[in-house]
Amino acid sequence: MAEGTDEQVAVRVQQGESDLFGVLIERYQAKLSRYARKFLFDLDDAADVVQDVFIKAYENIQSFDPSRKFSPWIYRIAHNEFVNALKKRTASRTIFAFDLDTLVPHLAAPETADSAALERDLRATLEKHLEKLGAKYREPVILYYLEGMDYREISEVLHIPVSTVGVRLARARTALQRFSASHTDLV
Amino acid sequence: MNAIKKGEVRMRPRWHFALLTTLTVSGVVIVGLTLLYATSLAVFLLRDSGALFATDFGQRGWFELLRMLPWFLFLFILVFVVALEVLVRRFAFVYKKPLLTSSLAILTFIVVAGVFISLTPLHRGFMFSARHGQLPAPFEMLFAPPPPPDLYRGTIVDVGPSTFTLSDEGRVGTTTFVITPRTRLPYGSNFKVGERVVVIGDTNASGTVRAFGVREIDEYASP
Numbered sequence: 001m002a003e004g005t006d007e008q009v010a011v012r013v014q015q016g017e018s019d020l021f022g023v024l025i026e027r028y029q030a031k032l033s034r035y036a037r038k039f040l041f042d043l044d045d046a047a048d049v050v051q052d053v054f055i056k057a058y059e060n061i062q063s064f065d066p067s068r069k070f071s072p073w074i075y076r077i078a079h080n081e082f083v084n085a086l087k088k089r090t091a092s093r094t095i096f097a098f099d100l101d102t103l104v105p106h107l108a109a110p111e112t113a114d115s116a117a118l119e120r121d122l123r124a125t126l127e128k129h130l131e132k133l134g135a136k137y138r139e140p141v142i143l144y145y146l147e148g149m150d151y152r153e154i155s156e157v158l159h160i161p162v163s164t165v166g167v168r169l170a171r172a173r174t175a176l177q178r179f180s181a182s183h184t185d186l187v
Numbered sequence: 188m189n190a191i192k193k194g195e196v197r198m199r200p201r202w203h204f205a206l207l208t209t210l211t212v213s214g215v216v217i218v219g220l221t222l223l224y225a226t227s228l229a230v231f232l233l234r235d236s237g238a239l240f241a242t243d244f245g246q247r248g249w250f251e252l253l254r255m256l257p258w259f260l261f262l263f264i265l266v267f268v269v270a271l272e273v274l275v276r277r278f279a280f281v282y283k284k285p286l287l288t289s290s291l292a293i294l295t296f297i298v299v300a301g302v303f304i305s306l307t308p309l310h311r312g313f314m315f316s317a318r319h320g321q322l323p324a325p326f327e328m329l330f331a332p333p334p335p336p337d338l339y340r341g342t343i344v345d346v347g348p349s350t351f352t353l354s355d356e357g358r359v360g361t362t363t364f365v366i367t368p369r370t371r372l373p374y375g376s377n378f379k380v381g382e383r384v385v386v387i388g389d390t391n392a393s394g395t396v397r398a399f400g401v402r403e404i405d406e407y408a409s410p
Contacts, residue, residue, distance in 0.1 A: 018198075022188050055196050063204040159282045 006070035013061050021061070024074075025054055031147065032078050038142045039082050041131055049085045053078045072156040075147070079139070079157050086135060101164045122176065129179035137172040140165055215274050219297075222267045224309075226301030229260045231310040232332075236357070237340035237385035237404070243373040244387055244400030251338050251387060260329075268293055334358055339386040339396075340404070343378055351378050351401075353386065364388050364398040371400035378403075 003009050003023045013021045032053055036046040056077050064073050126145060130138060143149045143157060144165075155162045190196045233239040238255035241248035272290055275281045281289050310330070316322050317330035334340075334357030344361060345352040352363045364386055366376060378384065383404045388396040 014201075018191055021191060025188055055190070058191055058196055059199050060204075061198055062201040063199075155283055156279065159276075161283055161285045163285065 007066050010061060010064050010070050011066045013058075014064070014066075018058075021054075021058055024057070024070075028054075028074055032074070035075070035078060035142060035147060036082060038130060038146060039135070039139055040085060045085075049081055050078075053081045056081060069153070072149070072153045075143070075149075075153075075157040076159070083135075101160075101167055121180075122173065125176045125180045129176055132179055133172055133175060137168050137175065140168045141172045141176075144169055211274060211277060215271065218267055218271045218274060222264060222271060222297050223300055223304060225260055225264050225267065226297045227304035228310055228329075229257050229264065230301050230305035231314075232257050232260075232330075234305060235314065235340075236332075236335070237338055238335075240385045240402055240404055241338060241387055241400070243402050244371045247387060248400065251335065255335060255338070257329075264297075268297070331357075337387055337389060337399075339364075339388055341383065343380050343382050343384060346378055346380060353384065362388075362396055364396050364401070366398050366401070370398045372402070373400075374402050376401070 003012075003020060006024065006027065009020050009023050013024070029050070032050050033047070036050050040046050040049065053074070057074050060077070064070065123145065126141065130141065133141065139158065140154050143154045144151075149157070151162050151165045154165045158165070230239075233252070233255060236255050238252045241251045244251075268290065271293055272286070275289070275293075284292075313322065313326070314330045317327045320327065322330065334355070339353055339355050339362060340357065341353040341355040341362075343351050344354045345363075349366050350363055351366070352361050354361050366372075370376075378401070384401055385404055386401050387399040389399055390396050
């Protein structure tokens with residue numbers, strides 16, 4: 001692309017080429033909308049929340065460090081906005097307030113390339129049962145399986161230890177398999 | 188994008204974020220230094236009271252240590268450790284680690300550094316002023332709390348066949364102790380005038396103080 005990488009575009013926006021922010025919107029509109037739809041589900045104003053993410057990103061673009069990747073930075077903003085939206089909807093302040101998983105060190109399950117069949121099964125299960133997962137497990141699943149991030153990037157987005165990402169993904173996979181099995185039993 | 192083009196949404200200037208970072212780092216430095224001061228003061232007070240050395244006398248020594256722990260300072264330290272954790276958790280090198288790991292790293296650092304700082308003359312000047320009534324009452328209580336009834340610390344001014352007399356650093360005048368076969372002497376009984384010791388002693392009806400345990404104080408460990 002003529003505009004360069006996300007990081008190069010972000011630097012040019014920082015230097016005053018505000019119009020180029022449109023390039024970043026174009027590149028992330030679909031991704032963040034999918035993230036919002038999967039994470040927030042029945043939230044009617046998901047599109048508005050995504051809009052707010054871009055406004056926040058533009059307002060805070062000078063805080064972006066060009067030596068790091070742009071993607072986790074904007075996803076971090078999205079995460080904060082989505083969590084705020086969930087809090088408003090559930091009128092609860094306890095979402096992600098404190099999590100025992102982040103307290104103690106874990107032996108994280110290493111990132112593995114699941115076999116193609118297993119991957120296909122898991123994705124099919126995801127589509128059907130993602131909504132049943134709690135928010136704290138749903139989010140790493142979306143970022144890992146649907147947004148293609150690795151553990152380190154997810155750790156940066158969620159501000160949790162890398163080992164905790166592995167633990168949450170492992171628990172989410174187990175839960176999804178359980179949902180899938182019980183669903184099959186019913187059929 | 189329209190809102191941006193129309194100027195309805197504005198970029199926050201770079202100095203805004205530089206200021207936030209500076210404030211956070213300043214907060215970390217201030218809270219960290221306060222923690223170091225409080226921790227070193229807690230170690231200093233335990234050392235100065237003699238309680239830190241009394242553990243050599245067994246269970247009763249440990250009880251003295253527990254009784255002499257500056258709980259208010261410990262609570263203060265705990266609150267500031269939480270505050271420091273909250274401040275540093277904004278940085279990637281901290282939030283990528285489990286909370287327990289980073290908290291233990293902070294605690295280990297402040298305890299080790301606090302022990303070293305407690306060996307410097309930093310707190311001694313305040314303690315001297317407190318003992319001479321030159322500090323406001325709360326500070327006087329902090330730096331020169333009343334000595335515990337059965338824990339003594341001072342310099343030997345006289346040695347007898349089975350007694351010795353101590354010029355106590357926390358009390359006015361001298362106290363004479365009787366050494367009995369049951370007195371615990373982890374470093375022996377070859378005491379000399381001018382040596383500094385810590386003693387747990389029980390006062391009997393006649394006013395004599397029977398030494399439950401006596402040990403020298405290492406000059407290096409006790410500035």
